[in-house]
Amino acid sequence: MENLVNLGAVGLFIAAFLAATILPLSSEIVLTTLLLSGLSPVTLVIVATVGNVAGSLTNYALGYWASLGIIKKWLRMSEDEFTRAEQRFRKYGMLSLCFAWIPIIGDPLTVMAGVLRIRLLWFVILVSTGKLLRYLAISYIVLQAT
Secondary structure, rough: OOOHHHHHHHHHOOOOHHHHHOOOOOOHHHHHHHHHHHHHHHHHHHHHHHHHHHHHHHHHHHHHHHHHHHHHHHOOOOOOOOOHHHHHHHHHHHHHHHHOOOOOHHHHHHHHHHHHOHHHHHHHHHHHHHHHHHHHHHHHHHHHOO
16 A cells, blocks of 8 residues: 555656646646545645646746747747736736646746746745645545545
8 A cells, every 4th residue: 555655646746747847737637536546635735736836946947047039939939928928927926926826827927937036935935835725625625525
């Protein structure tokens, strides 16, 4: 059983990490499957959150260190789209990072935070809060439905 827990946690971490990048993956399916298998919800929520935040930190690092040309190509954004994304980020501010878990907008949001050199401490706090609340909500819904 311990091997199942370890394999499940590693798989969930990888899925959550990759889901936070531009890859079209869903960590929710893995989390749900593991919750339904009876593994510890607390452990699973922590592992999923850490993995997903680590993926977002990868996006942040890309935005921080990569050239704008590479970033635009990676995100498949035109100059106008990039400018609008930057304007939206500036308009809604750092609190928008609480919504970095939302598909389609989350990845560019975390990259833009790196481009704009948002303080790493605030980035981690806000992104982690949003992602933790999301995984808690998913876990609650799944466990209540069973």
